[in-house]
Amino acid sequence: MSDTADLVHRLLSARTWRAFDVDADGRVLAGDDTSGSVQLVELTPDGGRRTLTALPGACSGRYLKGISPRTVVVSHDSAGDERAQLSLLRPDEVTDPVGEDGLEPLVRDPAHIHSLAEVLDGGRVVYATNRRNGVDFDLVLRDVEATTETVLYDGGGMVGGAAVAPDGSGALMTRPGTPAMSSQVLLLAGAETREITAADEPALFGGLQWLPDSSAAIVTTNSGRDRTGIARLDPATGTVTYLVTDDAHDVSGRLSPDGASLLVVTDDDGASRLAIHDVTTGAHRVDVVTPGVGVGDFLTVPRWSADSQGLALTWTSPTIPADVVLVDAASGRTGTAASSVDDLEGLELVTPTSVGVPTPDGETVPCFVYAPEQPSGSSVLIVHGGPEGQSVRSFSPIVQALTAQGHTVLVPNVRGSVGYGKRWYSLDDVELRLDSVADLAAIHDYLPQLGLDPARSALWGGSYGGYMVLAGVAFQPERWAAGVDIVGISSLVTFLENTSPYRRAHREREYGSLERNREFLERASPLNRISDVRAPLFVIHGANDPRVPLSEAVQVADAVRAGGVEVELVVYDDEGHGLAKRVNRLDAYPRAIDFLGRVLG
Structure with missing residues (x-):
């Protein structure tokens, strides 16, 4: 080897x-x-x-x-x-x-x-x-x-989320609201279902937790704000009273079992700052000393101990794959209960710098830049999924492997990304979809300012990020030298037609309706511009994908191949939406990295 x-x-x-x-x-x-x-x-x-x-x-x-x-x-x-x-x-x-x-x-x-x-x-x-x-x-x-x-x-x-009142008087739950990226809170009390917040309010509500006396709930929301904060929600009136906010950052929280303390998580440009606050007043008590600059992997919700003295959470950073970290709520001290770093001992891992990339329409795209010790001038742009996702300062074996080969890796949060406020994540809704694709062109135009060769730049992305890869090579064919598409959408129309029915009803709020927006969905679909593609593609998909059907990969690979452009399609019969099994990652990703090394020189 x-x-x-x-x-x-x-x-x-x-x-x-x-x-x-x-x-x-x-x-x-x-x-x-x-x-x-x-x-x-x-x-x-x-x-x-x-x-x-x-x-x-x-x-x-x-x-x-x-x-x-x-x-x-x-x-x-x-x-x-x-x-x-x-x-x-x-x-x-x-x-x-x-x-x-x-x-x-x-x-x-x-x-x-x-x-x-x-x-x-x-x-x-x-x-x-x-x-x-x-x-x-x-x-x-x-x-x-x-x-x-x-x-x-x-x-x-x-x-969405659900929380049952400790006294058994009812339950709160969230369901999608009418606008894209919104949610509505319902109160379930016996046979009665009551709307606590309005379905048409462009706001998120999440992290529902009742106070121990069942008088109110603690929620994370951006109701009436651009940034999320932690609030008290009165189930009788729907009144939102903010406890912890930060006008420059999204804030979320996790209530302790005794109802006295809050773990407060501040999203600071893709890094998590943690602190313990008082629930009654919202006042700050102590900062949590985290293991460097990184992010809590809050797909696994931080869990308080039963006595409310501490928490267990998942912590990752560019140099820490993912650890189990224990937090002492009184002092803010942390300890590692299970460490992942031993497997990487002796490796020189790269940490990112953060830049703001200007766009022609006056916006600024946040972007992490991972620069190798000896850059070759080539670059790979990795676009997150979602679209309402966020690239954060976490460990990525793909990023580290690409930088080890001399590629500079750029990881942007194009418009539509969360973590930068409601205004930013709403800038790609429905017929604004192609504005997020235009952000890729702005980043490409910025490459010379980073000392990178615009002719040797590739796109990499999964799910919605895969759509962005295909849209980039189809709508901006003169810019991109290669693309790696993982479980990506090649046609917004066939995706909505063939995805799981429960997901279609949910996703049409974000992408647009087949009934009302079909013409735009066709226009924004890379498959309809596939004859313009010049860049070779490497396409990865799971046969059991319930979100983006395998047919999305097959149809784009067939069309690109018919146009005389190089494409390799790799399908795994035991995978769904992404590669969950290491044996498959060890097969697919080295091949994709070698593909980029060959194409980008």
Whole structure:
């Protein structure tokens, strides 16, 4: 194996950890991908570790509360199909990691999705499921020991977050609002469903958590603001009272079980600043000393300990793949419960600088620049998915591998990205879609100011980022030398026609409706400009992708090939929307990196 191939293999093989939950005795339910996909591992306060699962694909879990024996709810799917199933596992009975046959079914129907929403005291769980008609999601409360279920909501649409009042008087949930990137809060009280916030308000509501006395909820919202803040929501009146805000940054929060403390997370240009605040006044108590400049991986929500004395969270940075970090709420000190850095010992990893790229229409695109020690003049632009995603200061084996080969890597947050306010993430809605594509051209025009060769620049992206790759090479063919498209959209029309029905209803708010916006969707689809493509392409897709069907990759590869342009299509039969298994990443990504090395010289 060559030095470059060995480096890429080490980077892609680096172990990553996730913090899923903390139990009353201080044990941490963690995720570890040493096996090649994320499996459950229990970390004990004395430093012990025990692997609980050996499933064929990635899984996650939560501890059940107030039930004996100790029980974990496991969420898992099949080959990346995203149809989550719920099962039970008794960690004290595990001697060897269990496969699917070692799990006790809780909510199983492989044809539909059952997403865990909340774990309650008394051995109860709340989950969202589309089993009624395959499109709309219902919210269901299940008593695990009694095996009884109560439907809390069946009013149609997607279900976001949910929170049941501690006194049992009702539940709050979010569902998508009418505008793109908006959500509405509903109160579920017996047979009554009441709208707490307006469906047409262009605002986000998330992170719902009731105060212990059930008098109000703590939410993260940007109602009436450009930036998100932490607020108290009165369920009787819908009144939002802000507790913690920052006019220059998005702020989110996580309430402690005793209702006295808040973990406050400030998004500072793709880096997380953490602090502990008082709930009643919102006043700052102590800053959390994080392990360098990085970001909490808040796809796994930070979990407070039962006694409200600390938290477990996932932490990553450009030099830390992903660790489980424990936070002492009183002092702000942190400790690492599970570390990922040993696998990368001795490697010189690159950290980014941040630049603002000007656009012709007067905007500024935030962009991270990862510069190799010996730049070759070539560059690779990596565009995040979403579109309402955000590129952050996290570990990326792809970024590190590309810089090791001499490419300068640029990671932008084009308009439509979250993390920079409501105005910025709304600038690509529906018929503004191509303005975000124009940001790619602005970044390309900026390359000479970074000392880079505009003729040797490529695009790389997954999901919506894959759409951006294809749009770049189709709409700006003179600019880009190559493209790597991973589970990307080649036609907005065929994507909406063929994606899962539940996703179509949700995504049309952002992209536009087939009924009302079809002409624009056709015009904004790279497939309709594919004859202009000159850049060779490397296309990666999962056969079981429920979001962006495999047909999106097949049709663009066929069309590019028919135009006499080089294209390689790689399909993995055991993957869904992206590559969850390390064995597939170790196959696909080195080939894609070699492809760029060859094309960019």
